[in-house]
Each structure stands twice: as structure tokens, then as C-alpha cells.
Amino acid sequence: MSADTGEKLVYMVNQIARNLTHESNPADVIARHVITFWSPRMKTTFLDWVAAHGLAGLEPAAQAAHTLLAGAGADAA
């Protein structure tokens, strides 16, 4: 896994978050979007990148979504 790919995925999560801010439960919807459309490799790359670099690069709603994804991480991977 390269840093590049991780950064791209963080960018993607943030972009998804910005487009879903008007949902009543954005964190859920973002997490569901990632689970539905991303391959396991993309999910683990994303989680690994955040584990290494922290949450600072994520939009607030994306941070909350990350928490949900990390919780589900065991079975998503």
C-alpha cells in the first residue's frame, strides 16, 4: 500500500462526506456508502492510513463515519 493510495481514499471519504452533509444521519450514510461500494482492499487501506496518520485529515462527519467503519472493520476486511 502506498501513501498515495491512502491519501486518495481519504480525499474520497471527505468528498463523500461533503455531499452527504444534509442527510439526517451523515455518519451512517457515509459509512454505508463505503461498505457498499468499496472493495476490502480500499477499506483496509483507508483504515490503515488513518491508524498511521490520525483523524486530523478527515471532515467531522467523515471522522464519525470512520469510527463506525473501524468498529465494523473486523468483518469488512
Next chain:
Amino acid sequence: MGYERQADFGTPEVKSDITVTVNIDGRAVSVPAGTTVMRAAALSGGSIPKLCASDNLKQFGSCRLCLVEIDGMRGTPASCTTPVAEGMQVHTQTPGLQKLRKGVMELYISDHPLDCLTCSANNDCELQDQAAAVGLRDVRYGYAGENHLGEQADTSNPYFDFDPSKCIACSRCVRACDEVQGTFALTIEGRGFASKVSAGAASDSFLSSECVSCGACVQACPTATLQEKAVKEIGKPERAVVTTCAYCGVGCTFRAEMRGEQLVRMVPWKDGKANRGHSCVKGRFAWGYAQHQERVLSPMIRERIDQPWREVSWDEALAYTASELKRIATKYGRNALGGITSSRCTNEETFLVQKLVRAGFGNNNVDTCARVCHSPTGYGLKTTFGTSAGTQDFDSVEDSDVMLVIGANPTDGHPVFASRMKRRLRKGAKLIVIDPRRTDLVRSPHLEADFHLPLRPGTNVAVLSAMAHVIVTEGLVDEAFVRERCDWDEFSHWAEFVSQERNSPEFLEPVTGVPAADLRGAARLFATGGNGAIYYGLGVTEHSQGSSTVMAIANLAMATGNIGRRGVGVNPLRGQNNVQGACDMGSFPHELSGYRHVSDAGARALFEAEWGVAIDPEPGLRIPNMLDAATDGEFKAIYIQGEDILQSDPDTKHVSAGLAAMECVIVHDLFLNETAHYAHVFLPGSTFLEKNGTFTNAERRIQPVRKVMEPLNGPKGNGLEDWQVTQELARAMGLDWNYTHPREIMDEIARLTPSFAGVSFARLDAEGSLQWPVTNAAPNGSPIMHIDGFVRGKGKFVVTDYVPTDERTGPRFPLLLTTGRILSQYNVGAQTRRTANSVWHSEDLLEVHPQDAENRGLKSGDRARLASRAGETTLRVTVTDRVAPGVVYTTFHHPATQANVVTTDFSDWATNCPEYKVTAVQITPSNGPSEWQEGYEALAQRARRIETQEAAE
């Protein structure tokens, strides 16, 4: 089928609830009120002589050959202009009529060369037929007619000639150009026998005129005056097969007319429900690529991409490929493999490629080129309505009162449907065009859009929010519809959002560049003008907010009650011929056929039972993610059928780096395309003329593709259709596939896909075509969807907030580049560039507004350097006010342009559909190709080398 002309009933079909019964030559026939005597006679099995009438044109009544006698009526009325009346007694053949007709015919023939035997239309000429029908034996006027004889033929069009000496001035060509095509390129001057047809001004030839070479006039001409060059060269066809055009998502039905193994011409088929007998230059004429000398006909392999290609047998190629795939799977794991399906191939071929990936490779790493064009349509319409497809058939446009065209250029991209739109617009429907560029639809002969909103590229969502703002705040919502059909809470949430001041046209004007007054006018027109239909194209989807824009469009249609009946709806205009089909067939990494998520255990179980393997419940990789994974060293092999990702996908450098990092790139195509520079295996493909199968057009219409000649990619009779190649590859990998015909693949699709349950080749042959869903509830298919309610239950309003793209202009890159296509070329141009269509478009040009051009010292014809933060290229400039200041525009049909070296890797938030339509650029004068272009040219030359066989001693 043998070869005979398609029946012509003389005048167009009339619809009426009232039936009238008349008596023709003693036969009673019942027809809808308003039908002409001529048509009634034809329907009763008779045929009245005629020359100026044709059933796809309005009746004209000029030739006087179709005279009849009607009891109780004086004289001899023209049957093509006389409507039937109840109880009418018609006589079509009496001694008096015979004499009159002979007289008319004599006049025509005296002015016509009598070189029938050597004429290319001999035995296929209406004039000849009618002369025979009226029993002409002698011409009393002598043959000294001098009005037309000996005139110079116009051979400027690459596909057809105009020989005025054979013209009988029936004006069918002129009317076809006006009524069917809507281009108004032809005129007829003078009166009677002195009249003369010409293209454009007197000094114009067909090529220099406004003519778009659709062929409608050639089709309409009853003589050899307008005729295909191929008929002159090859001769009259002797057999014919009905099939479907393989170019765009309109999906026109054609009859391929053959002489031996040679295709003579493609003639639009009147029973085709998408095209109703019309065509465009691509489908009608641009099929020469099928025989082009650059077509590769032998499989080729090489171990490394710096080696020349080595031609091998099919057996060797397939065995090598299978062993490479197995080696890579063992070494790097099954997830290192993937495949890409093509929107140009048939449903059956696409289905097999995704089956090979899911069942053979054992993962879901399958994606399709539809990713780069219409994936947001799938996402947006599924979310809001519940089905990933357009809601209407093309016929529906006949009942539209207001058309809203956004991000689509139908006259170039979907020409035959554009002609149908224009026909309805000329009858009074209103038109709103939302596009950064003044497309041809905005202003053309006899047509002008009521509103053109020239928005800044990238602000679609803002414009649609502002339209919604006007509709909600001015009380124009169809509340009854919304209450009955949609989720009211979601609607209220949405209505509250769009009503905010920050979504008003006035507030957004500085962002969108659209004058608020125009925007308000357009919104009011759409909401109150009657049946409102929305048509959109890649200008909607290829944006960072592509999916949001599709949902904003759906919101607008629901709020105004424009869903679920004829004349309304949300209609994506698909780019390639089988984009809809490729999506339906399970080409996306998260979906099985029929749009069922791979995590859906019930759906998976069906496939697992049929295929006898376990299906991975996790989504696979999409194209850009495959490339990322390849650069990271985790993705090693790819099977690419009928798609040129190096040229069509954004950010060429990213694509080439990904491909270069793989160990086995398999390209299955007609030509050594750009992607093949990085390939290790080349499997020669077959054209649509060489295979059986089905395509699904933009109306969800499944249509047969029929083989008219043997595949050229093998010894005579041993060539392989593309589905056979995939099957052989699967077998070489140890899978037990035994399809003997694509019909068996369709049967499997029908077993596994609820919306295709009632589809089979037998049904398609019987019906001509079927629009899915074809189910027990809708055994004859579904022309219009969501009639009594949405597929998902309640229609879902989704708040779509405008989020500006991260691709911003600045001091270094102050202009916005947007991209599109033109009529004569198709997509990456691999096919059309290899035909005479290049006379209309030999290179990609950059459109620049006069002001921006002047600031940079550029004029039309100059070469300019086009640079973005991703890369740079050069191309020639054309200065035009079609684009707004600050916006430049180009097409991407030629590889030398490398327009995608410039586009960035930004993409749609929901689907990663690339943002082709917005790139910040700078342009400066330049005097030669860019370094990348030169380097690329050298690479291309090297990569295309084929090892020459040692000459035998």
C-alpha cells in the same frame, strides 16, 4: 431474407379512435379516420402507382401519378392527398386512369436518360417500376428533353453521389431533409420540369453545404439521382439481414444489404422502434472500419512490452494467456486479477466477461467503461426512483410540451433522436437548453431554444437548485403528485432546503453565470408548460457532482409531476451503443446482473447454484482503483474487452503507470489500440457484423444483433465471435463452458435476472425488440416506467447541495476546459477515424472565445499549447463565440490530441466517474507538438511493431 425494398404505404400512419370502412376495387378495408386513399389501398394489399409520395414524408401531391376515381366525386383526385370517408367506393384501375397515368409517365421519361441497363439502380428503381406499373410502352414526346440531361454529377460526399441528370424533381429528398432529418440543407428551385434540386447555395456541393450526410435523401430518392457510391461499385444487393447499429445509444435498426460476403449498404429499417426508419452518417455509412487494413486478424503475444508482437495461433494464444493468469493468481493471490467489459460489445459478451471474473478469477474485480460515462445515472436514478435506467421510450417525445436538455448535444451525440426531438419542436414544443456551449440545438434552421442557460462548467447542481428554488417558492410544485407518489417528509426537507435564499437564482448568479431572470423564466416554463421531459448526457454525469446532478434532475421531475406517463420523464442519453446493457449485465464490481448488490445473499445463491462456485460477497475494484492497486504492486493481470482505457480514461499518465506495472495485460479488440501499447496478449475481436447477440439502447430496448458475415479473425469459417473468445479463454483456464450460441447465454441471463425473465432470442425475433423489465407482470416489456408508483415504492427526494469542484481556476490556469463529441466521429474514434468520416473532422480543435483568443494573440488555425496541472498537449484553435469567455472546449476523438493528458483525476463523489467536463487550463501559442505528444508517438511506433516472419528459403 431475400432482397426486396421495404413496403412503402405511400403516406404516414394516422392515429385515430374512429375507424372508417371504404371499398377499394371491390375490397372492403377499415382504417383510422384521416388515412389517405393511397394508404388504405396499400393496407388492403393493393398498390396505386406513385412517385412523389413515401410513407415517412408528408403527402405532397405533385406527380399526379396516383390519380383514382371515386364514386360521387368529380374528376380524378390524387389518392395521396385524399382522405378516406365512410362508405367511399374507390377505383384505382380504369381505362381512363390508365391513359392519364401513361401520359404523366411519358412526360417524366422523355426527360430522363434511357440508360437503364447500365444504370446502377437498374432493377431497384421506383421510376422503372412505375413505368412498368402504368404499362408505358412508348414516349410520344421523343427523348429530346433537355432540362436535366447531361448535367455534372456532384461526387463530393464520400458515401453518395448526386447525379442531377436523373432527377425527376419529385422533391422527396428535400422533404426528407426537412421533415425527417431537420437539417434543411436542400432546396428545389424552379417549377415543374424545370425545377432543380441543390444542396445549399448554388456554389455549394453536398460536402461544403450544411448537409450532415444522414442519408435520408438517398433513402427517399426514387431514382438513381441520389445513390450510395457502394451500390455503383459493387452492384445491387442480393440478400439482407436486419440488425442493430453498433455506434451510439440510440440503437437504430438497420438492414445490412449484402452481395456475397460483401456489405453493400446499411439501410435504416422502418420497423426499428428507436429510429423509425432514420439514420445518421455513422450507422448508415461509416462501417468501412470493419474491413480496414489496420484491423488485426491474428492473435499475438509477447513476454515484455518492449518486445515486438509475435503472431500465434488461437490455441497458443489462449494456452499462454491461461497459464499466465494461473501463474499470477498463484503467485499474488486471486485478487491480483480483474477484467473490464465493454459498452460496445453485446449483452451476452459482457455477461461472459463478468462471469469469467466472478466465477473464474474468483473475485469481483470487474468494471466497465460505463464507469467513465454513466455510472452516476445508475447511482442517482436507483437512489431516487429505484431503477438504474431512463424512464421513457423515444416515442414519448412526441407527447412532450417542454424539453429540458442539459449537458447533452443530441444533434452530434444522438443524431437520430435529435431529429425526432426537432420534429416535435417544429410542431410547437418548447425547449430549454442548459449547456456551457451554444449547441446546434440552441439555434438551427426553423428552431430556436426558448431559453439557453450558458452556465459555467461545473455548476449544474447550482443551476438545478435555483430552478427548484423558483418552482417551490413560487408555488409551482405538483403537490397532488408528490403527496401520492413520494415520501412527503423527504420532500418537505428538500423543499425547505431549496427555498433558502442561498439557492435563489439571484444569489447563485455570480457562481453559475446564468442571468437570474432567464433562470426564473426557464423554471416557470418547465413547471407550467405541460408535459415536461428532461434529457441529459455526459455533461451531467462527468463531474465531481455527477450523481448529485442526476438526483437533482430526478427531484425536479418529481416536484413537477413529470414521471409515469408519455411525454415526460428523466432520460439519460447514453454514449455508446450498449452502455445500458453493460450496466444491466453486472459489469460493476459491487453488482450482479439486474443491479443486485453482491452482499445480497439471495441473489448470490442463484448464481452460485447456476455456476457451481462461491461468489465473493465483497465489492471488487473499480478501474481507477485497479490502477492504484497495480501501481502499489498488488494488481497484476487484466482482461480488457473492447475498450481503450488509455485513451478514454482520465489522467493518461496514471493509466499508463498502472498498466506498465502489470504482468499480463490482455487486450481483446479490433485494432492495436492505445492500451495495447502496454499489452502482453492481443486477442483479435469481431465486429458487430460478424456476431450474434443483443444490444440494449438508452430506452432499455433489447435489440438483436445478427451476424451477416463470418468473423475475419481466423481461417475462413473458423473465426471467433467475441463471446467465443471469452469462452475459449475460460475453458483454457479449466472452466466447463459449453455455449453453442448466444441465445443460450441470454437464457442464462433470463434465469438469473428478474427484469429479463421474459427475454429470449425467440421473443426478440418475434417482437423485433423488448424494453426491460420483461416479466410476468409486463410480458411485452415496459416502454414507460413508474406508471402507478415508483419501483422503489415512494419517490425519494434527496437534498443535493452544490459543492464546488476542487478543480479551480487561478492565475496559472485561468480558463475552464470542457469536452464533448461531434457528429461524424465516435468516442475515441477507433472506428470512425478509419472511415471516410474523417473528411468532416480530421483533427480535434480547441474552441476559444474571441476575447480569450485575442488576449493571447491566437487566431483560428493557430496551434496552441493547452496545459493543466496534470499535463499538457497541443492542438489547433478555432475562434468562436459558441463558448463563453473563460471557457474552452474540445473533442477527444484523436489519439494525437491526448486531451486526457490534460484532464485530472478528480471524479464523481459517489461513483468515481471522472470529471472530464471541468479542467482548469491555460492556453498559449505554440509552434509544435508537446514533448509528451512526441514521446508518445515514438512509444506508439515501438509498441506496435510486429515481428516479421523469416522468409522461407
